Amino acid sequence: MSEAGRLEEQDRSPAPQVPDASVPERPAMSRAAGTVAGAAVVLALATLTRWLTEAVPAAAAGTGVEKVAAAIEYPVYAIALGFAGNAVLTVTGLRGRLTAAFRTELFIKVGLVLLGASIDLAIVVRAAGPAVVQAIVLIAIVFGFTWWFAGRLGLDDRLRALLASALSICGVSAAVAAAGAVHARKEQLAYTATLVIVFAVPSIFLLPFLAETMGLSPAVTGAWIGGNIDTTAAVTAAGAVAGEQPLQIASIVKVTQNALLGVVAVLLTVYFTVRVAATETPAERDGTAAPTRAGARAWLGVLWQRFPKFVLGFLAASALVTVLGQTMPADAWGERLSAAKELQVWALTLAFVSIGLEFNVSSAREAGWRPVLVFAVATVVNLVAGLGLSLLLFSHFSF
Numbered sequence: 550m551s552e553a554g555r556l557e558e559q560d561r562s563p564a565p566q567v568p569d570a571s572v573p574e575r576p577a578m579s580r581a582a583g584t585v586a587g588a589a590v591v592l593a594l595a596t597l598t599r600w601l602t603e604a605v606p607a608a609a610a611g612t613g614v615e616k617v618a619a620a621i622e623y624p625v626y627a628i629a630l631g632f633a634g635n636a637v638l639t640v641t642g643l644r645g646r647l648t649a650a651f652r653t654e655l656f657i658k659v660g661l662v663l664l665g666a667s668i669d670l671a672i673v674v675r676a677a678g679p680a681v682v683q684a685i686v687l688i689a690i691v692f693g694f695t696w697w698f699a700g701r702l703g704l705d706d707r708l709r710a711l712l713a714s715a716l717s718i719c720g721v722s723a724a725v726a727a728a729g730a731v732h733a734r735k736e737q738l739a740y741t742a743t744l745v746i747v748f749a750v751p752s753i754f755l756l757p758f759l760a761e762t763m764g765l766s767p768a769v770t771g772a773w774i775g776g777n778i779d780t781t782a783a784v785t786a787a788g789a790v791a792g793e794q795p796l797q798i799a800s801i802v803k804v805t806q807n808a809l810l811g812v813v814a815v816l817l818t819v820y821f822t823v824r825v826a827a828t829e830t831p832a833e834r835d836g837t838a839a840p841t842r843a844g845a846r847a848w849l850g851v852l853w854q855r856f857p858k859f860v861l862g863f864l865a866a867s868a869l870v871t872v873l874g875q876t877m878p879a880d881a882w883g884e885r886l887s888a889a890k891e892l893q894v895w896a897l898t899l900a901f902v903s904i905g906l907e908f909n910v911s912s913a914r915e916a917g918w919r920p921v922l923v924f925a926v927a928t929v930v931n932l933v934a935g936l937g938l939s940l941l942l943f944s945h946f947s948f
């Protein structure tokens with residue numbers, strides 16, 4: 550930058566603020582202190598969740614609400630307490646200082662790896678074939694429809710890519726990967742992430758209810774949940790509400806979809822390099838840099854970078870547990886499996902609490918009507934197509 554340009558930039562910069570001596574300065578909470586405090590909040594709400602899960606059915610025993618109390622699983626308490634904690638922290642002005650500890654993605658990945666330790670590898674192998682077919686067909690249908698419908702409504706190509714990826718693969722993670730592939734603006738990513746959460750939370754309770762109402766089998770229920778709910782955390786929560794067997798199939802189906810994330814990111818990068826970026830003007834890019842052309846090694850690097858590594862942990866845990874289960878005494882093995890299951894429930898409880906704590910009401914209010922309409926219509930298409938594929942591929946699946 551030239552000297553004149555630097556001087557002009559300095560002229561445009563805001564003047565330094567002089568603190569008002571009449572107003573006492575409030576000490577700022579350090580990032581480390583905020584993280585520790587936030588972790589304490591998450592842990593406290595998770596502990597309360599575990600207590601309610603046992604105390605409420607015990608207190609309701611012999612009353613008219615006994616069956617209802619027994620049917621409420623821990624994800625319901627965790628998410629509800631997360632939303633309640635969110636409201637309290639927002640009103641008190643503390644939420645922004647504690648958000649570093651609200652790590653839904655981290656907790657859910659740990660929980661899914663531990664979940665792999667409770668699933669026999671034989672079930673994973675038997676479900677893998679139908680899950681791969683469902684993932685490929687459903688991603689193609691939902692991505693294609695969302696891309697087309699968003700185009701009909703005149704949405705920007707980069708926002709179309711984010712919405713289509715989030716709806717067809719795995720929610721926020723897919724949106725983040727797509728944003729990196731197409732160089733989307735931060736506002737577009739935040740917008741898409743908000744829509745994912747707004748639509749995913751009701752699905753946690755709606756899909757298990759609809760599956761039970763329609764009398765779907767556990768395998769079909771799990772496949773429908775895993776193929777349709779956008780975020781891995783919400784899939785796990787809905788699967789936990791539906792039951793142990795639906796949770797296993799839902800996790801396998803969702804993990805399969807997640808594994809295709811890197812492939813979609815590479816294809817989007819190629820498309821925006823060859824078709825979109827080549828025809829855009831700098832003004833149309835609005836400050837974003839066009840992807841550069843690269844060789845096969847670069848595409849493989851993108852593929853590995855976008856690939857969700859926890860999928861490998863899930864499969865490795867399942868394989869290890871299957872081998873150990875065949876070689877260790879039943880008593881010793883049962884104790885270790887119970888311990889892994891307890892850790893898995895704790896990790897998922899922390900994740901579900903964080904879902905409620907991370908929800909941003911102000912971002913949801915800022916969503917415009919066209920992306921909301923795209924998301925709503927594409928969600929219906931996803932539900933219908935996903936149900937058909939689940940019935941076709943998992944109706945005869947047995948545990």
